Amino acid sequence: MGNANFVKRKSMKYVIGNNKFLEISPKAIEVFEKYKQNHGKNEAGGILLGRCYKDKIVIERVTSPNSSDKAMPTFFDRNREKAQQIVNGEWSYSKGERIYLGEWHTHSEPSPQPSKRDRDMIYNMLKNTIMEIDFLFTIIVGTNDYWVGYQKSKKLTQLKCIKKKVYGCKKFKTTVIIGDSSKLETLKGETD
Numbered sequence: 001m002g003n004a005n006f007v008k009r010k011s012m013k014y015v016i017g018n019n020k021f022l023e024i025s026p027k028a029i030e031v032f033e034k035y036k037q038n039h040g041k042n043e044a045g046g047i048l049l050g051r052c053y054k055d056k057i058v059i060e061r062v063t064s065p066n067s068s069d070k071a072m073p074t075f076f077d078r079n080r081e082k083a084q085q086i087v088n089g090e091w092s093y094s095k096g097e098r099i100y101l102g103e104w105h106t107h108s109e110p111s112p113q114p115s116k117r118d119r120d121m122i123y124n125m126l127k128n129t130i131m132e133i134d135f136l137f138t139i140i141v142g143t144n145d146y147w148v149g150y151q152k153s154k155k156l157t158q159l160k161c162i163k164k165k166v167y168g169c170k171k172f173k174t175t176v177i178i179g180d181s182s183k184l185e186t187l188k189g190e191t192d
């Protein structure tokens with residue numbers, strides 16, 4: 001596989017719109033990889049926290065499941081009060097800069113797709129949450145890939161991953177860089 005090792009060390013970048021990107025920090029990816037639903041594990045999930053800049057939004061931290069969440073192999077319901085406490089804490093600690101950005105949870109399928117319940121959930125969260133931003137993200141962590149969605153008003157759009165090549169996704173061929181042997185070292189060995 002090798003794929004997981006690759007993503008662990010790097011951030012991942014997705015396109016939101018013209019010159020606007022979503023970045024997922026390595027720290028967040030580490031949590032996703034840890035709770036990835038291999039071999040009959042329960043669904044896991046939590047909230048997304050991060051910062052908004054002019055040209056990008058960065059998911060800096062994601063919460064891990066805790067004992068007050070309800071988790072089963074095909075169901076996850078996070079505890080609302082606990083999440084609210086974390087949102088409040090992060091907000092004051094960062095002087096109002098690190099905010100709630102959405103939700104994440106796992107699926108036991110390689111290339112996850114949002115269920116009807118997932119779609120309703122993020123739409124309702126956006127509708128019923130009082131905040132400065134007018135969008136939310138929902139990330140579904142599959143066993144092989146992530147599904148990253150951007151909810152704005154009534155529309156949920158799947159965001160495209162860029163820089164996929166760097167993370168060792170399929171179709172990556174070894175690139176030859178003439179005259180720079182140091183770069184070759186890092187690119188080697190990810191051909192599908």
Ligand SMILES: [Zn+2]
Binds near residue numbers: 105106107115118140
């Ligand atoms: Zn789901």
